[in-house]
Amino acid sequence: MAGTRMGVVGCGGRMGRMLVAEIAATEGCSVTGGCARPGSAHVNHDIGELAGIGRTGISVGDNAEKLIRDSDVVIDFTAPAATAANAALAARLGKAMVIGTTGLSPEQSEAVRQAARNVAIVWAPNMSLGVNLLLGLVEEVARRLGPDWDVEIMEMHHRGKVDAPSGTALALGRAVAQGRGAVFKEMQQRARDGITGPRRIGGIGFASLRGGDAVGDHHVVFAGAGERLELTHRATSRAVYAKGAVQAARWVVGRPPGLYGLTEVLGL
Secondary structure, three states: OOOEEEEEEOOOOHHHHHHHHHHHHOOOEEEEEEEOOOOOOOOOOEHHHHHOOOOOOOEOEOOHHHHHHHOOEEEEOOOHHHHHHHHHHHHHHOOEEEEOOOOOOHHHHHHHHHHOOOOEEEEOOOOOHHHHHHHHHHHHHHHHHOOOOEEEEEEEEOOOOOOOOOHHHHHHHHHHHHHHOOOHHHHEEOOOOOOOOOOOOOOEEEEEEEOOOOOEEEEEEEEEOOEEEEEEEEEOOOHHHHHHHHHHHHHHOOOOOEEEOHHHHHOO
16 A cells, blocks of 8 residues: 555544545555554454445554554544544654644643644644635734624534634634634623623633534624625535545655644645
8 A cells, every 4th residue: 555654543433434434545645554442342443444435454553552653644523532642652663643622621622733843734723625614714804803893703503512602713703803802711702691791802702503414504794884794605515624634645745743723735
């Protein structure tokens, strides 16, 4: 097997299976293997059969360290604690990494940043081209309109998503703050309930909806006096995330240590 050797952590999940299939279908890439948590029913199953692409002869393991060591780059769409630990392993083993996990705590996020001092890591809350274009548009609109326009960010995801607001929604909020030259933590308003009083000038509001099998909808509303501007992105298939992640994995191998986003990968 030739090409960039890619390993998938959490290969038994929906996103993990799509990543395996996308790697196998991408010229110049090969699936090194995948791993699941110890005790998972996916361990020892053929990774190709698990991904629906036919038998490959590669069994799913449960040792992330071995997978990272055997790969040129590892892709991680798992859980915050696991991602932070895997980033530390990648740094110790000198292997590049692509992270699509969201919901990391400040401490877990710092662990990823520390790992990026030793290896190249692409970390993006959303791997789609459309969303990353949207981030740039939102920053530019926020810069031009200023804080007199109220901003509300609404997102909807499937019933199984465990973090809210989504990582993409928070990234959109940071883009608004960046465009305005404001500090995001001081302007975000994540919840409203009861008698909240009038809206704070310059605040960045969030609303999270959960239900069904929604892949990911994001709406940014700029509300002014007498007019409203709305920017929307809807993902209808997780395949867009898999394609972006594999593109990032091909790009990051051989890069200098550092923390990169998809904007660098796409040259936006």
